[in-house]
Amino acid sequence: MSEANLRKALEDLLNMYVANVNSGDWGYWNPEEDPEVIAARKALAEPQEIPEYVDQPLPGCGKCHACLKDHMTGAFPTVLTRMLVCTYCGSKRCPKAADHTNLCTDISMRGHWQ
Ligand SMILES: [Zn+2]
């Protein structure tokens, strides 16, 4: 991905956060206090020299914060270039999105057999 595409992706991510919060779908919280939003805004505010790079294979499950936290996509942490959500319930706020070894809250709230 080029730097321009990465910046576009970050902007899209920010817009999506704000849009989702405003719609109330994700409950009520302030997106400006979300560490991902803060980091993304910082990255967008500071023009960066992007070195040539080769995409590294995604570590671990490749879908949770714990596995991707040290992975970089170019000059950006990979966790900022993609939306990491629970692979089961699709929620960004699910503990399973933070670490795939956590239990999905959706599963625990529904009980095991429903
Ligand atoms: Zn994982």
Ligand SMILES: [Zn+2]
């Ligand atoms: Zn979940």
